[in-house]
C-alpha cells in the first residue's frame with residue numbers, strides 16, 4: 001500500500017515538474033490516478049528521488065505546529081515530519097490566567113514533545129529557524145543546519161508592535177511584562193502580583209483588534225481579581241483599553257459586578273482609555289484624560305505575525321499572512337503554509353482552538369497535495385471558555401465553513417453563554433473550561 005502510494009506520488013511529481021499539472025492525469029487513457037489537485041498560483045512540486053518520502057518541516061511546536069505535525073503523521077505515516085521549536089517544554093497561554101490566580105500550577109499548563117516523537121514518529125529539533133529560502137525550499141537553523149522541505153508549515157505565533165505604545169519596548173518587559181507569550185513573562189507577572197502592596201493598583205493596557213485571544217485580557221483581569229479578593233482585598237484594577245468594546249463584554253461585566261463589586265474599572269478608548277505613552281521607570285500610564293500610576297503594570301501591545309514570517313516575506317502590509325483559506329498555503333510563497341495566529345484565517349479568531357483546527361485542516365491539505373488527491377473541505381469549530389471566577393465560567397463557540405474561498409461563520413451555529421444564568425450554570429461552564437483544556441492538551445501533546 002505504502003509502496004503504491006510512493007510510486008504514485010513520484011509519478012505525479014514527475015508530471016508536475018514537466019509543467020503538465022493536473023490536466024494531463026485526467027487525459028491519460030485508462031489512468032486510475034486521482035486528479036492532481038489545483039495548487040496555488042505559482043506552486044511547484046520539488047522533484048525528489050523516486051521512492052523518497054516527502055519531508056514536511058513545521059516551524060513552531062505550539063497549538064498550530066503540534067497539531068499539524070501530529071495529524072500529518074496520522075493521515076500518512078510515510079511523510080517525514082520535522083518540528084523546529086526552541087523550547088524543550090511549551091507553556092500554553094490558555095490556562096496561564098488560571099495560573100496567575102493560583103488555581104492551577106505551572107506543570108498543568110506545561111507540555112513536552114515526547115508524545116509527538118515517540119507515539120507519532122515526528123522529529124523534534126530544539127532550535128530556531130533563522131531563514132527560509134522559499135525558492136530552494138530550505139530552512140536554516142540557528143546552529144547553521146539546513147533542512148530541505150517539500151512543504152513547510154509556519155506557525156510561529158505572534159510578535160509585538162512595541163513601537164505603537166510609546167515608552168514600552170522589549171527592553172522593559174522584565175519590569176513591565178506583557179505575559180502574552182506564556183513562560184518567563186507569565187512567571188514574572190505571577191511574582192509581581194504576589195509582591196504588590198496591600199491596596200495597590202494593577203493597571204492593564206489591552207490592545208486594539210486584531211490580537212491573540214480576544215477574551216484573554218479580560219479573563220486575566222478576572223483571575224487577578226480572584227487572587228486579590230483572597231490575598232489583597234483592597235487592591236484596585238484599572239483597564240485602560242484601546243477599544244470601545246470587547247469580547248463577551250456583557251458576561252464579563254456581569255460576573256465582575258457579582259464577584260468583585262467595584263474592584264475593576266474598565267475605561268474604553270473614548271473615555272480616556274487610549275494610552276498615549278507610558279513611563280516605564282515609574283510605571284505611569286498617560287492617556288488623553290489623565291495619568292495612572294500602577295504598582296503592577298501589564299501592557300499588552302498591538303500584535304503582528306511571528307518574526308520569521310516577516311523575515312520570509314510572508315506578511316501583508318498589516319503584518320499578517322494571507323493564505324488560501326482551504327489549504328493554508330501562502331498566497332505569497334508556494335509550498336509554504338501558514339497557520340495559527342500568524343495567518344489570516346477569515347472569520348476565525350486568533351485562538352489556540354482555531355490554531356489546532358487549522359493544523360488539522362492544513363495536515364489534510366498537505367497530505368492530499370503530496371498524494372495527488374482532492375483537498376477536502378471541512379467545517380470546523382472554535383470554542384473559547386473564560387473563567388470569571390474559580391467556579392464561574394463563560395464561553396463563546398462558533399462553527400466555520402469555506403465559502404467562495406473564505407472561512408466564514410455558519411449562521412445559527414454556536415453562540416455565547418446566556419446573561420443572568422445561575423451559579424450552577426456558571427459552575428458547569430467552569431468545569432467545561434477545565435475539560436476543554438485537558439482535552440486539547442491531551443490531543444496535541446499527550447496522545
Ligand SMILES: Cc1cc2nc3c(=O)[nH]c(=O)nc-3n(C[C@H](O)[C@H](O)[C@H](O)COP(=O)(O)OP(=O)(O)OC[C@H]3O[C@@H](n4cnc5c(N)ncnc54)[C@H](O)[C@@H]3O)c2cc1C
Nearest residue numbers: 060062063064093094129156157213340341351352353355
Ligand atoms: C492569556 C492568554 C489566554 C489564552 N487563552 C486561550 C484560550 O482559553 N483558548 C484558546 O483557544 N486560545 C487562547 N489563547 C490564544 C492561544 O494561546 C494562541 O492563539 C495560540 O497559542 C496560537 O497558536 P500558534 O501555533 O499560532 O502560536 P503559539 O502557540 O504561540 O506557538 C508558536 C511557537 O513557535 C515557536 N517559534 C516562533 N518562532 C520560531 C522560529 N523562528 N523557529 C522555531 N520556532 C519558532 C515559539 O517558540 C512557539 O512555541 C490565549 C492567549 C493568551 C495570551
